[in-house]
Amino acid sequence: MKRKKLKPEFFRRKNVLQVARDLLGKILVSNQDGLVTAGRIVEVEAYQGVTDKASHAYGGRRTNRTEVMYARGGVAYVYLCYGIHHLFNVVTNEKEIPHAILVRALEPLEGIETMLARTGKKRAGYSLTRGPGNLSKAMGIRRQHSGYSLQLAALYIADDNYRFGKDRLRSSPRIGVDYAGEDAKRPYRFYLQGNPFVSGKNS
DNA sequence: GAGTAGATCCTCT
DNA sequence: GAGGATCTACTCA
Numbered sequence: 001m002k003r004k005k006l007k008p009e010f011f012r013r014k015n016v017l018q019v020a021r022d023l024l025g026k027i028l029v030s031n032q033d034g035l036v037t038a039g040r041i042v043e044v045e046a047y048q049g050v051t052d053k054a055s056h057a058y059g060g061r062r063t064n065r066t067e068v069m070y071a072r073g074g075v076a077y078v079y080l081c082y083g084i085h086h087l088f089n090v091v092t093n094e095k096e097i098p099h100a101i102l103v104r105a106l107e108p109l110e111g112i113e114t115m116l117a118r119t120g121k122k123r124a125g126y127s128l129t130r131g132p133g134n135l136s137k138a139m140g141i142r143r144q145h146s147g148y149s150l151q152l153a154a155l156y157i158a159d160d161n162y163r164f165g166k167d168r169l170r171s172s173p174r175i176g177v178d179y180a181g182e183d184a185k186r187p188y189r190f191y192l193q194g195n196p197f198v199s200g201k202n203s
Numbered sequence: 204g205a206g207t208a209g210a211t212c213c214t215c216t
Numbered sequence: 217g218a219g220g221a222t223c224t225a226c227t228c229a
Contacts, residue, residue, distance in 0.1 A: 045221070054221070065214060083211035085222050102221060133222045143213085176221055 003027060003158040008151065011073030011092045016099040019073075019092045020046040020190050021169065027158045028106060032140035035114045039106030039129050039139070040162065043191040043198045045174045047089070049098040052188075054180035057098035068147045069098035076155060078136070078146040085133030088141045090150065090157070104132050104175075104189075106139075107197045115139070131199045168193045175200055 013019050029038040047055040056066045068077045077089040077100050093099040106129040115138035129135045150156045171187040178184050191198045
């Protein structure tokens with residue numbers, strides 16, 4: 001199957017919700033330490049920058065950590081949560097607009113042995129790449145990847161022309177952002193209905 | 204199967 | 217010095 005690396009223009013579109021929806025079904029490829037792992041994206045969450053309380057960049061907050069989100073679309077934003085989990089995001093939109101998309105779940109396609117070794121799991125169960133913490137671990141994504149261009153060979157997103165029925169595209173409120181008040185209820189989470197790798201309730 | 208506690212460390216105040 | 221875009225294991229049923 002032929003894969004085409006997504007161009008920067010894909011990520012630089014203004015509507016982060018549209019980009020998030022379009023990311024579903026695409027393939028995330030990592031090439032770390034000479035080991036290739038790849039998986040199809042089945043769940044994402046959009047974070048709408050300065051107007052979104054759940055975003056790190058809410059209200060124009062700008063720190064060392066969030067600086068990457070203000071870059072032009074098409075780079076990775078990785079950060080450590082709860083001292084344990086690395087969360088992988090894709091920065092979108094133009095420079096100075098800190099929109100980002102959190103990739104929450106993948107369906108493993110390549111390098112499953114490598115994923116097992118990285119996560120310390122014995123069997124390739126659904127939990128291998130379900131949830132942002134597991135996903136990053138399985139793909140070998142770490143904090144130092146923050147700011148990486150997705151045009152490099154080490155980490156990129158590709159389209160293999162996979163298509164799915166529109167009726168399988170679902171949205172829901174985001175997960176784990178209860179602190180964000182009203183913004184926590186926005187339906188900015190998108191996933192493929194019925195895919196067993198999607199985290200949380202799958203209906 | 205559902206609910207809860209604990210892990211663990213970087214970042215910002 | 218507090219807290220977080222989470223996961224796992226353990227308890228109880």
